[in-house]
Amino acid sequence: MTRKLSISFNWQGPMDYDQALARVRLAEDAGVDTAWVAEAWGRDCFTMLALMARETKRMQLGTGIVNTYSRTPAALAQHFATLDELSGGRMVIGLGTSGHRVIEHWHGVPFQPSLTRLREYIEIMRLIFAGEPLHYSGKVFNLQRGFRLRFQPVRSSIPMFIASLTPKSVAQTARIADGWMPVMIPLQHLGRELKAFRQMVADGGRDPHSVIIRSPGAVTVTDNVEKTRQERQGHVAFYITNMGDYYREQLYRMGQEEAVTLVRRAWEEGGHTAGIAAVPEALADSLFFAGPVEACIERLEAQREAGIDLHTVNVALADPHEAARAMARLVG
Numbered sequence: 375m376t377r378k379l380s381i382s383f384n385w386q387g388p389m390d391y392d393q394a395l396a397r398v399r400l401a402e403d404a405g406v407d408t409a410w411v412a413e414a415w416g417r418d419c420f421t422m423l424a425l426m427a428r429e430t431k432r433m434q435l436g437t438g439i440v441n442t443y444s445r446t447p448a449a450l451a452q453h454f455a456t457l458d459e460l461s462g463g464r465m466v467i468g469l470g471t472s473g474h475r476v477i478e479h480w481h482g483v484p485f486q487p488s489l490t491r492l493r494e495y496i497e498i499m500r501l502i503f504a505g506e507p508l509h510y511s512g513k514v515f516n517l518q519r520g521f522r523l524r525f526q527p528v529r530s531s532i533p534m535f536i537a538s539l540t541p542k543s544v545a546q547t548a549r550i551a552d553g554w555m556p557v558m559i560p561l562q563h564l565g566r567e568l569k570a571f572r573q574m575v576a577d578g579g580r581d582p583h584s585v586i587i588r589s590p591g592a593v594t595v596t597d598n599v600e601k602t603r604q605e606r607q608g609h610v611a612f613y614i615t616n617m618g619d620y621y622r623e624q625l626y627r628m629g630q631e632e633a634v635t636l637v638r639r640a641w642e643e644g645g646h647t648a649g650i651a652a653v654p655e656a657l658a659d660s661l662f663f664a665g666p667v668e669a670c671i672e673r674l675e676a677q678r679e680a681g682i683d684l685h686t687v688n689v690a691l692a693d694p695h696e697a698a699r700a701m702a703r704l705v706g
Contacts, residue, residue, distance in 0.1 A: 376706045377674055379687050380408035382438055382592065386416035394422070395429045400694065402433040404701035408466060408684065410438030415480045420453050427461035436466030439537045439555065442491055443472065443483045447498040447515065448508070455503060455527045463528045468555060469495065470537035473618040489546055490514055496534055496550055504530050535588065539624045548574035553586040553684075558613070558624045560660035561676060564590075568681035588684040589677055591662040593670045595700045596690040602664035607653040608646075610661060615641045615649055633657050667700050674704065 381401050383394060398409050409426060413419035419437050426435055435457070440450065450467075458465040471477075471492055474485035494512040501508055505527070507520035535553030538544050547554050548571055559567050572582035596602045613621040614637050625634050633654050641649030663673040674685050687704050691697040 376405070377678065377704065378684050379406045379701075379705055380410055380436075380588065380684050381406055381688065382410045382412060382686055383422060384416075385412045385414050385419070389417065391422075391425065395425060396694070398426050398433070399429055400698050401701060402430050404698060405705040406433060406687075406701065408434040408436055410436045410466075410468060410686075412438050413440050414472070414476060420457065423457055423465075424460060427457060427464070430461075430464075432464075434464045434466050435461055436535065437468040439468040439470040439472075441472040441477065441481075442469055442488075442495045443477045443485075444481045447495040448502065448517075448521075450495065451499045451502040451523065454499070454532055455523060455525070458528045458532055459525075465532055466553070467499070467532055467534045468537065468553075469534060470555070471543075473620060475616075475618055487513070489543055492536070492543075493546060493550060496536075499534070500531065503527050503532055533586075535586070540620060544571060545574055547571075548585065549578045551585060553588060555588045556590040558610075558621060558628070558661060559590045560628050560630070560657070561663075561673075561680070562660060563628050564677065564680035564682070572681070586683045587681060589682045589686050592686045592688050593673050593677075593704075594662070594664040594688040594690055595667050595670050595704070596664050597666070598690075599664045602690065603655065603658055604650070606662040606664070607655075607658045608650045610653050610658055611637050611641065611646070611649040614638060614653075630657060667703050670704060671706075 401409065411419040411422045419440055423435050423437070454465055454467055469492065471488040477483050477485045491514050494514050498508070498510055498515060498517070501510065502523050505522060507522055508517050509520055510517040533552040535555050536547040536551040537555040537557060538547045539557040554571060556567065568587060571587070575585050576582040594602050614625065614634055622634050637649050637652045640652035663670065677685055689697045689700045691700060
């Protein structure tokens, strides 16, 4: 069975643009469905997406994610409508609120009310794409001059995915989104959480399978499993200790309170090296998986059985021919 796969691009550290674009062309040739570009406090996401739009013909291109504070809803609509035109209608909008530390201490914008703001962004952007005059009365935005986008969008509706993890934000996602990007759900709880989400979609009067669910963690093909695991442990430790309460609370809901407490204590007492070392391997592997191709295929099948529609993968092999063969095998 062919699997629906996506790849992601990092927003920090060194960047070889030629190599990155070669990677996305390889993925498209292998049959990968979507490429996501993240944004936080490194590179912006839209520049890379514009380059990728010119280098690809079939693959969908998405923001994974862009926040709803650093730009106005109209500015985001302009970005996405322009990129949708440039790509021939292949954009996917990935939105999230990010967290208060990033929003208030990088962008300098008050964080609350985050859920209301996210909903209003989506409603305003949908009005703009539909070509409606922009009359909107909300709690955050009051837009009454009736502006319209001054070019005809390729599509009157662009799919909108939301990254969410708190119970209230997940419930809102089920009501208004075209796709859900869950966060930090261990594999053993994935089926339960996805079933509950699809029930919320149904309770809102929609087909429970009309909302696409992207995997909460990446599956990486590598011949250096230990190196990849350490990187993932570093990711988990940083989010537990430095990215606010939401991520810790999410892991508490997943039964990981003891692990979270252990990591926080180790980080406070011994710094980031001790905190990373304190992340249990079992927890890291349940959130992110790394291994040879066959093991990765097994993990993808386990995710599919749990209800995942779109799987995030990474092929960390130096030889481009080996990487191409591995990617094609993951697609199936």
